[in-house]
Amino acid sequence: MQSFLETTLSKLYTDHNSLEKLTYVVPSKRAATFLIKYISSFLKAPVFSPKIYSIEEFIAEIADLEYASNTALLFELYTSYSKTPIQQKDDFNSFLKWGQTLLQDFNEINRYLIDDKTLFSYLSSIQKLKSWGVTDTKTELISNYLAFWTSLPKIYNDFNTQLLNKRKGYQGLVYQEASKAIEAYLELQYQQTFVFIGFNALNKAESSIIQKFLANGNSEIYFDIDAYFLKDSIHSASYFIRYYKKNWTYFSSNSLKGITENYSKKKSIQIIGVPKSVSQAKYSGSLIKKLHASNNLKKTALVLADETLLNPILNAIPEKISEANITMGLTLRNTTLASFFEAIFELHINNGKNGFFYQDVLKFLSNPYAAILLSSDGMDYSKKIKDTIHKNNWVYLKLEQIQSIIPSKDTSTLQLFNSSLNTHSLIQLLQNTILILKEKASDENNSFDLEQLYHSYKIGNQIEEHLNSSDFAINTKSLKSLFFELLSKETLDFRGNPTEGLQIMGMLESRVLDFETVIITSVNEGILPSGKSNNSFIPYDVKLEFGLPTYKEKDAIYTYHFYRLLQRAKNVYLIYNTEPDVLEGGEKSRFINQLLTDENINQYISHTIASPNVKSNATKDSSVKKSPLLLEELKLLAAKGFSPTSLTNYIRNPLGFYRQHVLKIDVLEEVEESIALNTFGTIIHDSLEDLYRPFIERVLTPEMLLGLKERVPVIIERNFLKSHLGADLTKGKNLIIYNVIIKYLEDFIKNEISLIKNHQIKLLGVEQNLAIELNISELDFPIVLKGKIDRIDELDGQLRIIDYKTGNVTQAEVELMDWDTLIEDKKYNKAFQLLCYALMYSSKESVSSFEAGIIPIKKLSLGIIRFATKASSRGSKNYQIDDEVLSSFQLQLKTLILEIFNPEIPFVEKEV
Template sequence: MGSFLEHVAEDLLSRYGTNLSRVAVVFPNKRASLFLNEHLARLAQKPLWSPAYITISDLFRSHSKLQVADPILLVCELHRVFTACTGIDETLDHFYGWGQLLLSDFDDLDKNMAPADKVLANLRDIHELDDTSYLTPEQREMIKRFFSNFSEEHNTELKERFLRLWSHIGEIYHAYNQQLAEKQLAYEGALYRQVATDETLEFEYDTYVFIGFNLLQKVEQTLFSRLEKQGKAIFYQDTDEVPPHHINLISAPTENIQARYISEWLDADRINDGRKTAIVLCNEGLLQTVIHCLPENVDKINITTGYPLGQTSIASLINTLINMQVHGYSLRKQTFARRWIESIKRHPYATLMPDDFASQRYTDIQPLLHWLISLTQTIATSKSPIIDSPLDTESLFRMYTLLNRLSGLVDSGVLKVDVITLQRLVVQLISTTSIPFHGEPAEGIQVMGVLETRNLDFDHVLLLSCNEGNMPRGVNDTSFIPYALRKAYGLTTIDYKVSIYEHYFHRLLQRAKDVTILYNNATSDGKTAEMSRFMLQLMVENKIPITFQTLKAGQTPQLHAPQAINKTPEVMSQLQRRFAKDAGGISPTAINTYLRCQLRFFYRYVCELKEPDSTEDDLIDNRLFGNIFHKAAQLVYEYLVATKATITTMAIDDLLKEEVTIERVVDEAIKQEFFHINDASRPLPPLDGLQLINREVIIKYLRQLLECDRRLAPFSILGLEKPVNITLNNQYIAGVIDRLDSITDPETGLERIRVVDYKTGSRQMKAMPDVAAIFSQEAIKDHSDYFLQTLLYAHIVRSKTPQMVSPCLLFIQHAGSEDYDPTLKIGKEAITDIADYSDEFITLLRQQLDDIYNAQIAFVPTDDQHRCETCPYAALCRG
């Protein structure tokens, strides 16, 4: 059984002989022309004049004086018309995304030759639609139902916004087309419509052969009909419905496993059949993986889909460089964040770039583009062995061309956007650019995307990643023109897009001897990936024998269990040195780390491996937020005690009324803790949106703290950020108390000192059942480490005074309630005096210190796997 194109070649030769010089063969795309030409040459068995081969796009464009403009230029011009017609001062940055959508709607209007004035009529002027004689009863009913939604007197805000746009959309359409035409430009649909409606056209060839067109748009139908009436057109449509002999459906947990299956599928027969064997990528992002998975015994291969520019080294570098400029600059450090710079330094092309690549920040798009072009040019002309393949060279050229194209639009004043929008444009352009492979198209195994299979037939077909969303590919109905109007006026709908892919799918299978279809069955976010609806249709129709298989991963990675680390003499020496008195001693935080995980303690304090700094960017994380609040609380009480030692209700009330002082201390805290500015004369640098939100929350928390303290007044401040220390088991322990104050107990009327530790987290503290629980693994998850620190500080203070001392953890988020009491509890009893618990607490703490410094006790890992998930040393433990 011959292929579709073989039958076409036979018929053309029987009609016109070997002189096809006055014949133009029109295909949907260029790919099939190579195969038809080969069939003609083989079947003619003698020299022949080949026909001209053109695509449908070439046919339209060659018959118009207009040029299809650059897509970016088209949106920029549309923006100008939009602002002129509506008077709305919408920036190009805000307009660009939905400008592309509006342009797509205009393009669809023209390709389907819909009556623009009718479709885009002002929805309030329904009398404009009185003449609907050209519509079918069904279409008239759809329009009636749609417009009834806008006949009510009271419209929603969304409906009003829609109406405001539509009150100008017809005017925008006509003005836009006129403005482009004056510049001899057009978008594709407008050019197609102009050609289709131009009755004066003269056609170059005697005969136009249209091969493999289906589901035609109105402009195509109109042009085809005219040529047919002139006796200049013949049509070939593949209508055979010969089913394949057998279909094998295979599910797989990942796309990589699907690609690795290629080497098993490509047996000797399929390899020997060469171009009759096709590997079709429903997800073209798989191309790189597929290339690497082809077996070594495949010596000839033809890759019809281009290599994505987005998967090249230069694309990753340009994306990272733009990200560094857009997101990587730290205002508080006045430099680029280290992680962005390090990321670029690890790039393969880093050695080809100047050392000062991160010395300047670009906030305007023109110098930014010029900088990127210069770097690309420097890399491309370096003559380095790093640029070792034609793919590298071609990708650099493509990127250079792409950036120059953007730069030209910026330099001419057409493109005026900010760096965020420029970044989106660059990403979009890169994602739609591919690098063609060079080779002999009619030889070897064919690796192609779905669109390249049009009009071609294969004996052996392997479809990869045939999932819903890939087949059909990402079809959607996003549009300013509602579905009802699209349906009524014959515009493209989602049904049309699905039908096209359905045709490609079934046409690809109909002449194949064997078909294997793979799809992803992985579960992600609780949802299982679905096979294509076309596969389900095959299963339901039950006309073709189908077998089902499942691929599984060949290996399961084995996690290495964390191992205990012995306290060798070297480890003990480092432990003593790290926590010596002159090195600051051992802190309660270090003891708590040991309680949570001894291996984390070892890596952090013994090996002195610093945990990653999460404040590299201009982001206020939880730790920084707490630091800023602590500093603001210190500053506000320093302000209060500057005039009087006793804090009164009146003093707090005056401060709460005087909002400026609270805002000033918060700003000063942000300056010191976030920007590291200690010069009081320097102003607070500008804050971004998230930073401003954090500022407002800290102000709210500070006011909440003052409201809470107001209920205790009068009281005295004995110390703020007060250093304390103690020596136990010959080990020096030191820390800092957030606040030390003296209050009159509202229940007993007795004076007591409070050791207050501020907490900005959302969790409420649970009471410990007993003192021993503070040191137990079960209680660690309930923040018992807060207990340990605060009880220790309270004990140190109590050892130097006869007064009662109570430990307090003041959770700011919960301090708003009238009965809030931050005093810690053991069981149901509040600790009004730490002396009642000191002996047991200190005995247990000494035992903990003995364990830490006992050379016979190894550092062992925690058995709480949840802690490992967020531990920065997890890779070391399990490596």
């Protein structure tokens, strides 16, 4: 296969007997690189390289202007907008949301050499018609809106004037100026032969300039189009070239050059449908692996219609591939460094009077670059700060708190937590932070980090320069928007041999290049072609009226690039997503349907649906065998003491007991913005203890309890802050919970007052810690049972052990009919806990009979829910806990302990 560039150069060499004396203009820098390679293959002796321009470079030379950076354009455009008489102007942050769109529209107006006065007048009239009403009175909002459209000519003219005074411009302005300067340029270059190669969709400025070169008599143009499409009067692939042939004066006496007949030749086209984007990347990787094995990678291109697939594609490429050239670059916005900058901005945007919100601080500290900054002498201070936040439950943090954790750390880094930074100080701090990271990356010779940091520093410099020279101020939110707008346009270029090995590129990078094997991904509607998206202030009908491009022209461009890739290729793989959605494109592309219905080409096509091999492995029951080492750990645990809760955890789920109590894997510790259920219960328990402790060994009276009511709010607030450091009780959920707890405890006291009017209650103890050693003859090591009884009292002489519960409790959960169910069914966990407390208390105190029960804090109207035994479902209930009951319980407890220590019974997973 001879490529388009080789064919074109061969014709030029025949006609001119030389290639180095010509000046070449191609669509892109990428095309220029390949052109140099092919020119060198024609030369028999060393020569000076001919002039080769990309179209943008060429037009900038004609206009004698430089392209301004996107940062400069946005600042200049906002300055011009600020000069308008609009009463209520948007701030810079709001402007950024529509400024880029306006810039794009100005670009199109200039590139297509539109009469701006007529167009803006047209747009203004349309908006006035839209706002027309029965009365002439307009709201301030509508008046302001209309003023913007009326001011567009002023913004446009001032913007262009300011740029031209600095000899700079955006693409459209440069093209417009080049159109004005073309005559003078041609006079200086009258002896030079210009060759335009591989163009398709030209804007009006490009078309005008190229036609003037052709009219000059010594220039040529070569189109890359197959006769198959050119003969078809409705095929979009030749839409633009058919137009040029019909309307350019040059072609009235000259024929089209570069026309070939390759598309209809025999080729293999495989259409493969795979589910989702990642599967496309994986499938592409497997294709590349096969091609590498057969030595067919040298003339292979992997074309990404959706360039966001670059990262998964890079991960899917086999390690064996030694040579690959990536043309599109990695967007800086998608790097970890960008998320680091985002975390810094979020810190300062969300900063309030209470300090930095803990979630923003944790997000910042979780970034690997924060760990680099906050590490020294082998100490990871970022982890230390995170641990301290969790330990102290800090919801908001200030610089002083951070300094108290790492007082000796570099002060410039800690300034990231300075809440008083303004916009200028913040961008300077970002620049200093980048320099610190650069030193660390240099020490580790981390070229990837150095490249990212260089580009980020360059963006920061641009912003800082424009902030210092601008007359308007921007806030932190605007600074973030601008910074990330620029990051999204900055790419990290990959280094490699641009003409060797596997070529990975986007659709536009494939212009004028030919490959024997082509793999195209994401061949779905909405991606290839991109659909009817119209990010513009100019309505569709106005674009038609003024000759501006619409989605139809955009579709024709994609059609041309798609079919051009297929023209000379021998092997084509078209991969599409079979599971379309909004984010990943629609159904398979119309291009695939066109191929399948083309009688001249469908004989070479195969269509398959691929899916990953999914092996079904039978799930095994999760279990952990009790090794000698594990049994030793259990013995240590037993010596320290089993709590009733830990034993009920075992009944509920033995494997969960192993994880929590043996491995010490607890629930992830998190900062509580509003208190969790367990903290809610802790506050109630601690508050009841503080309220009732002064009355131990005393008979309760109404006067005593009435005096408690006044103390309730103060004691709850104290325990609230003890359990939930940094809590704000003046607003939000915490205020609601605070008042709910007050209500619960006031109701609790009210119920007690009502009870003691007819009964006598003597308080014997609150929150009493107990521990006993169990006598289990089968085990030769100590087993300790420990726990805390919430309350012990006497009601009319009846001893009661009471447990407070803030959750739901029913009588059925504390009534036993079959003792074996106590350690088999988790339903009876509350009964099990009550009996544990009863056993511990009876072992310490000589009592023959007593009761045990639960007071449900949320449903005090139920009274005390007492433990009971009964012989049958309809039998009478026995509420007394005596020696017989305790003896039966001890047998069950012994069985449970022996099971825990039985090496033959593993810890197994139970459904909770």
